[in-house]
Amino acid sequence: MKTLEIHGSGGDSTIMIGERLRNLKTYIPVEKTVIITDTNVRRLYQKEFPPCEVIEIGSGEAIKTLDTVQFIYEKLVNLEADRSAFIVGIGGGIVCDIAGFVASTYLRGVRFGFVSSTLLSQVDASVGGKNGVNFKGYKNMVGVFNQPEFVICDLNLLKTLPESERLCGFAEIVKHAAIADPDLFAFLEENHEAALELDTKVIEKLVCDSVVIKSSVVNQDEKEKGERRKLNFGHTLGHAIEKTAHVRHGEAVSAGMVAACAISVNRGCLAIEDAKRVETLLHNLKLPTRLEADRENALDALKKDKKREGEHINFVLLDAIGHAIVEEIPIRELEKVIRKN
């Protein structure tokens, strides 16, 4: 097992890569714990859950709403959960984002941790303390920064993951490599086939390297005032695509990264060959590199981006493979990109 630490303003978070769901009971006060999970994870893995109360939610991006949060608050009230309660989210990014938000707000906050069950949540979503829900379809518009006490990344859970879910995780791994680690990028180029086959050693390296990158960025800038913005590479246009094309997060981020590379080339930051490398790697990992979105809706979503400041967006560009920069780009310029494509 590999362990990494994030030191948050509200407390520390231990990320355990290779720990098992079946050992969860050793990290929690079992009799005070409430598990939040989704239908699929419960069906597949309930036998490994410790004997705790379970609140089941549905699955898919559509449930990441304040209605689901309210549903969980009601269940917690009925269970008479008090401030000594401990909440564990067992699932992918959607479950963890919702569970973390509920735990951070119920009774003004109770202790919480995650067992992360998808590749995307192990390499990205469950790590770093962003918890929240969508609002009126706008991604993660309501939320908090608050670190889970622990994140268990049980690599065995990835074996039952549908391929489309797995691929979404690769998009975030490519993102980490593209913004911070040229060696990891080259490794992915050489080992994309083994990665697609879920080769144990390759997956373990990809999860570990991703969490090393993410935790190091979050340790420098937990509340996304500067350095952390780089973790949003591909997400500004990606979120706009996701909202309007109704595709999976990882798919939208993949197309968003290709678009961000094209903007980086247009602005003279990135060599065209490097942009091509990003596109080819995503293609080899069976991810989409272009997606059709409703332009007007995408523009509206872009204007609601959390990195917008007045007439600019703090937009993440690449200036080399393994190195990102953040530049203030006028919304008008991005508008042209959306209208042209």
Ligand SMILES: O=C(O)C(=O)C[C@@H](O)[C@H](O)[C@H](O)COP(=O)(O)O
């Ligand atoms: O942790 C971060 O910071 C990220 O930006 C990681 C993203 O991959 C992740 O999708 C995040 O939830 C997006 O956050 P948002 O603030 O842009 O909604």
